[in-house]
Amino acid sequence: MNGQRWIDFAGQAIFHTLVAALVVEALVRLWGVRQPEQRTGFRLLALGWPLLVVPALFLAFPGREEESFRDARAIFAGRHWDDLAFLGIGLYGWWIGIMSAAGLGLFLLDLVPWLRARNVRPPPWIPGAPGSRPAEEALSRAAAALGIAPPGLAWVEGGPPVLFCTGTRNPRVVTSSSAVELLDRDELAAALAHELAHLERRDPTLSWALMGARALMWFNPGVQVLVRAIARDAERTADERAGQACGDRLALASGLLKLYRATEGRGRGAGAGSRPLSAALAEPIARARAHDIELRCRALLGPPPAPVPLARLRLAAAAAGLGLLLFFVV
Amino acid sequence: MTAATVAGATGSTVSEGARALWTLALVLGGTTVALVALDAMPTWLHGQPRGVRRAATVEDAERRIQSRVLLPSYFPDTLRWPPAEVRFTRDGGGSVALTFLGTDGAPDLVLAQTVAGAGPIPDGLHGRLAVIQQQSAPLGDDAVLSRVVAEDGTLWSQLEWTRGGRRFLLRGRGSLENLIRMARSIHGERR
Numbered sequence: 304m305n306g307q308r309w310i311d312f313a314g315q316a317i318f319h320t321l322v323a324a325l326v327v328e329a330l331v332r333l334w335g336v337r338q339p340e341q342r343t344g345f346r347l348l349a350l351g352w353p354l355l356v357v358p359a360l361f362l363a364f365p366g367r368e369e370e371s372f373r374d375a376r377a378i379f380a381g382r383h384w385d386d387l388a389f390l391g392i393g394l395y396g397w398w399i400g401i402m403s404a405a406g407l408g409l410f411l412l413d414l415v416p417w418l419r420a421r422n423v424r425p426p427p428w429i430p431g432a433p434g435s436r437p438a439e440e441a442l443s444r445a446a447a448a449l450g451i452a453p454p455g456l457a458w459v460e461g462g463p464p465v466l467f468c469t470g471t472r473n474p475r476v477v478t479s480s481s482a483v484e485l486l487d488r489d490e491l492a493a494a495l496a497h498e499l500a501h502l503e504r505r506d507p508t509l510s511w512a513l514m515g516a517r518a519l520m521w522f523n524p525g526v527q528v529l530v531r532a533i534a535r536d537a538e539r540t541a542d543e544r545a546g547q548a549c550g551d552r553l554a555l556a557s558g559l560l561k562l563y564r565a566t567e568g569r570g571r572g573a574g575a576g577s578r579p580l581s582a583a584l585a586e587p588i589a590r591a592r593a594h595d596i597e598l599r600c601r602a603l604l605g606p607p608p609a610p611v612p613l614a615r616l617r618l619a620a621a622a623a624g625l626g627l628l629l630f631f632v633v
Numbered sequence: 634m635t636a637a638t639v640a641g642a643t644g645s646t647v648s649e650g651a652r653a654l655w656t657l658a659l660v661l662g663g664t665t666v667a668l669v670a671l672d673a674m675p676t677w678l679h680g681q682p683r684g685v686r687r688a689a690t691v692e693d694a695e696r697r698i699q700s701r702v703l704l705p706s707y708f709p710d711t712l713r714w715p716p717a718e719v720r721f722t723r724d725g726g727g728s729v730a731l732t733f734l735g736t737d738g739a740p741d742l743v744l745a746q747t748v749a750g751a752g753p754i755p756d757g758l759h760g761r762l763a764v765i766q767q768q769s770a771p772l773g774d775d776a777v778l779s780r781v782v783a784e785d786g787t788l789w790s791q792l793e794w795t796r797g798g799r800r801f802l803l804r805g806r807g808s809l810e811n812l813i814r815m816a817r818s819i820h821g822e823r824r
Binding site: 322325326329330333334370371374375377378379380383384386387394612613616617620621624625628632 | 646649650653654656657658660661664665668669671672674675676678679686687696697699723
């Protein structure tokens with residue numbers, strides 16, 4: 304592909320993702336899709352568009368890129384916006400440039416803290432430590448409730464409260480003495496069930512795949528936003544599964560709040576808030592995280608959301624409709 | 634489960650499916666309308682009629698309509714090359730219009746032509762002006778020479794003729810002699 308074709312590909316990938324994401328979000332709301340697992344299915348449809356469908360359209364239908372298709376058959380052609388220019392560059396070119404910068408910014412917003420976190424040496428993990436017995440017992444109970452084999456428990460003595468799962472080939476749950484001290488028995492069981500639900504769904508592997516998709520589509524802001532939405536859905540799905548397994552949704556909500564309060568603001572380097580960009584971003588990011596936790600707790604206070612009927616049929620119809628529509632968008 | 638219950642459940646599923654499809658149709662329909670409007674916006678902002686597109690160069694227009702544009706070999710010094718505006722439409726088999734500026738920077742000449750067929754050149758491409766005088770011209774049987782008046786009140790000379798299965802229009806502010814000479818030079822005639 305020459306440079307022009309790459310620009311057309313990037314433009315279509317960005318525009319198709321935006322249209323697919325907006326259509327999917329409208330359908331999710333209008334159809335009342337509240338179950339997080341079903342929402343993930345719809346959002347994966349929008350995410351798969353730039354990764355699979357747009358390359359397939361480029362390879363299978365090269366005629367879509369011809370001027371005749373653009374001028375006579377397309378219902379929208381981005382290149383028509385190049386008829387209007389600013390500083391000698393067509394508006395379509397400006398749009399692709401601005402969107403790519405936004406996509407890169409959103410990607411770096413998560414990549415940089417992740418790379419920084421990898422450089423921080425974690426506290427030593429102590430397998431079979433005496434203080435870990437309550438956590439091991441709670442983990443076994445939670446695994447039994449979920450009907451899966453209990454994974455290994457990595458124990459961290461002291462430090463801030465931590466409770467998360469990790470590992471794609473060798474999955475395990477990591478927790479610390481301070482987390483066990485912070486949570487009561489029911490909250491600990493529910494929080495561990497939440498992490499086990501992640502492992503049951505192979506979410507650590509999924510998160511690597513999603514990070515790969517983000518890296519591949521670094522220029523696409525729609526992909527960056529969609530992956531974040533899917534990650535939130537994964538949390539909600541694990542919440543629902545844990546609530547179902549433990550039978551105590553309130554304990555999970557309570558544990559979630561306690562852990563959030565105990566860990567909020569942790570990990571900020573000294574002086575990070577004084578740097579202009581990080582100071583400007585810290586507040587909205589913290590607010591967004593707090594909003595996420597609030598939404599999860601609100602969802603756990605209510606009954607489990609009912610699945611929408613004919614979900615697969617709706618998904619297939621949405622995919623077919625989007626396919627037909629976006630074929631004529633170049 | 635009784636037959637009535639099964640029938641009720643089936644009916645409910647069918648109506649649920651129909652409602653879902655109706656919602657999908659509405660969302661996709663709304664999206665289509667929004668996309669069509671977004672696509673038409675650059676043309677609208679330019680004040681160009683529907684179906685008329687701009688091209689960066691004559692070559693760009695030729696590539697997009699997949700046909701050669703016939704140009705005059707005689708080009709007076711009072712005109713600036715390249716054309717200031719290249720517009721084309723696919724309507725009616727395809728037509729192109731080139732606008733040339735004079736040395737004073739104002740539009741001085743419009744050359745429009747169909748690229749397939751001798752049908753009329755769409756008015757939206759070159760802007761139909763009020764004819765105040767008309768007579769036959771020495772360019773062929775159907776050639777017409779007119780005096781037309783623009784919206785700003787300026788008078789232009791306009792030649793319209795058909796040759797080689799194409800319809801041509803040449804409109805200029807300059808001398809009539811130059812206009813006829815340019816028209817002839819399009820077809821390789823010297824005078």
